[in-house]
Amino acid sequence: MTDTTAQPDGELQAVRSATSQRRWRTGAVVLGWVGFIVIWELLSRIIGEVLLPGAFKVGGEMWDIVRSGLFVEHFLASIGKVALGFVWAVLFGAPIGFLMGRSRYWKAFFKDTVLVAGSIPGLAYAVMALVIFGISLWGPVLSVALISMPYIAINVAEGLEGVDRKFLQMSQAYGRKPRDVYRHVLIPAILPFVFAGVRVSFAISWKVEQLTEVFGSNKGVGFQIRSAFQRFSVTEVLAWVLLFIAFMLLVERVILVRAERRLFRWRTGGQD
Numbered sequence: 001m002t003d004t005t006a007q008p009d010g011e012l013q014a015v016r017s018a019t020s021q022r023r024w025r026t027g028a029v030v031l032g033w034v035g036f037i038v039i040w041e042l043l044s045r046i047i048g049e050v051l052l053p054g055a056f057k058v059g060g061e062m063w064d065i066v067r068s069g070l071f072v073e074h075f076l077a078s079i080g081k082v083a084l085g086f087v088w089a090v091l092f093g094a095p096i097g098f099l100m101g102r103s104r105y106w107k108a109f110f111k112d113t114v115l116v117a118g119s120i121p122g123l124a125y126a127v128m129a130l131v132i133f134g135i136s137l138w139g140p141v142l143s144v145a146l147i148s149m150p151y152i153a154i155n156v157a158e159g160l161e162g163v164d165r166k167f168l169q170m171s172q173a174y175g176r177k178p179r180d181v182y183r184h185v186l187i188p189a190i191l192p193f194v195f196a197g198v199r200v201s202f203a204i205s206w207k208v209e210q211l212t213e214v215f216g217s218n219k220g221v222g223f224q225i226r227s228a229f230q231r232f233s234v235t236e237v238l239a240w241v242l243l244f245i246a247f248m249l250l251v252e253r254v255i256l257v258r259a260e261r262r263l264f265r266w267r268t269g270g271q272d
Contacts, residue, residue, distance in 0.1 A: 053235040061239035070224070071243060078220040081137065082202075082209050085144025089201070092145070093152030094194075100153065101160025101190075110153070118150030122208035130216040140212040140220070147208045148201035155197030159190030199256055206248060 037055045044054040065071050096114065099106035125146050129139035213222025221244050228236035 051234065053238060058235055058238045058242065061235050062243055065236075065239055065243065074220050074224050075243075075247060078140075078209060078213065078222070081140040081213075081220065082144050082205060085141045085205060085209070086148060086198075086202075088141065088145035089148035089152055089205075093149040094156055096149075097153035097156025098160065100157035107157065114150045114153050117146065118154070120146075122147055122204065122211060125208055126212040126215055129212055133216075135216045135218055139216050140209045140222075143208045143212045144205040148205045151197040151201035151204075152194065155193040156190055159193030160186065162189065162193070195259075199252075202251075202256075203248070206244075210244065 040052075040055040044052045049057065096110050100110050100114075101107075122143070125143040126139075129142045133139040133142065210220075210222040210225070213220040214226045217223045221240055225237055225240050228240060
């Protein structure tokens with residue numbers, strides 16, 4: 001005879017443990033931010049507010065930027081360039097990665113080129129885009145596409161090479177159509193690799209895009225940072241940089257993490 005209260009008690013203990021861990025993590029995050037602000041304020045008093053404005057002064061400047069509407073206007077401009085650059089990176093990177101993952105010939109053909117493209121510094125892309133397009137929309141878009149394409153291509157190729165050949169042989173043995181093989185075998189296999197490549201390239205491409213805007217653009221976060229620097233306003237420069245960081249964290253924690261859970265929830269039986 002089994003104890004019917006054992007399972008509910010075990011579930012209750014697991015819930016309490018999970019709640020305790022979440023509270024501990026939240027407390028650690030809050031304590032870390034408080035410590036960061038305290039250290040910032042101390043350094044500001046030691047160095048001087050001319051060189052390093054205090055955290056609360058910069059926070060007030062951030063609020064003024066958001067309230068004035070400049071935040072939405074220039075961030076939308078930057079987001080549009082990053083999104084357009086990602087579209088071009090996927091259009092070129094995914095087919096190249098597919099060929100590299102499915103054919104030894106194409107892997108040998110593209111491998112060195114993709115590796116070289118991925119190792120070029122972002123500054124070189126920014127300067128090259130400025131020289132070719134000048135102050136225009138296409139400079140940042142080209143920079144994002146060039147810096148993102150190698151990561152997408154390499155991850156697509158790695159995902160295809162990691163597919164278990166037995167699944168492909170089984171599909172052929174059962175007479176499955178190529179469309180079904182792509183949908184149920186190849187695409188689920190490469191999605192984790194593609195998503196990892198997107199997350200890495202997104203973080204890098206944002207930096208390159210901002211750098212390109214600093215050199216040659218008339219709208220966007222990078223343009224605002226350059227304008228604040230030309231006015232010798234350290235407070236405004238820090239405010240735009242911190243708004244940029246806050247947006248990156250928001251995209252990472254809210255959008256990309258949730259998208260990853262939704263895309264790969266089949267791994268846990270459909271549970272989020």
